[in-house]
Amino acid sequence: MDAKKYHKKYSKKRIHTKAYYKKRVLKRKHVRAYRHTSRDVGASFHTVNADYVEASGRCSCSLHGDYREHKSRFRNYCPFCGRHGTLRYEEGSTCPEGMWFCSRCDADFCLVHGKSHTSRARYLLR
Numbered sequence: 619m620d621a622k623k624y625h626k627k628y629s630k631k632r633i634h635t636k637a638y639y640k641k642r643v644l645k646r647k648h649v650r651a652y653r654h655t656s657r658d659v660g661a662s663f664h665t666v667n668a669d670y671v672e673a674s675g676r677c678s679c680s681l682h683g684d685y686r687e688h689k690s691r692f693r694n695y696c697p698f699c700g701r702h703g704t705l706r707y708e709e710g711s712t713c714p715e716g717m718w719f720c721s722r723c724d725a726d727f728c729l730v731h732g733k734s735h736t737s738r739a740r741y742l743l744r
Contacts, residue, residue: 661716661729662687664707670694671705671718671742678715679728679735688730692742696720698734705742718742 661675672691682688694705699722708726709716717735718727726735732742 659714660709661707664716664729666694666705666707668694668703671707673707673716673718673729675729676715677728677730678713678717679731679733681728681731681733690730690732692718692732692744695743696723696725697740697742698725699723 659676661673664673664675665671670691671694672689674687674689676685676687692705693702695702696704699720701720701722704720704722705718705727706721707716708719713726713735716729718729718732719725727733727742728735732744734740
């Protein structure tokens with residue numbers, strides 16, 4: 619048998635399946651780094667009562683130049699819908715630092731500054 623026929627018949631072919639690509643994506647460094655970061659940057663403490671919401675955490679609206687923890691306290695009042703006692707704390711993959719959100723109109727606010735996460739920014743009252 620000559621070498622060309624032998625090489626064609628017994629050469630290895632790489633087959634790329636979806637499982638192969640999925641495995642490669644999960645091994646990337648930035649995916650693991652993001653997962654690790656999202657667990658560690660949330661608020662260290664938060665309190666919600668009928669009159670005030672209080673938290674110690676990092677800024678999610680980038681008004682602070684540093685990324686250290688700051689303590690803040692706001693009235694439990696939503697400036698978008700005008701209702702009292704509707705603010706709640708939420709932490710998730712969209713905002714790993716944590717944020718205040720209105721349970722009535724679903725408006726999101728920075729944990730430290732109280733700035734809304736919208737283009738027309740409104741602030742929580744101190």
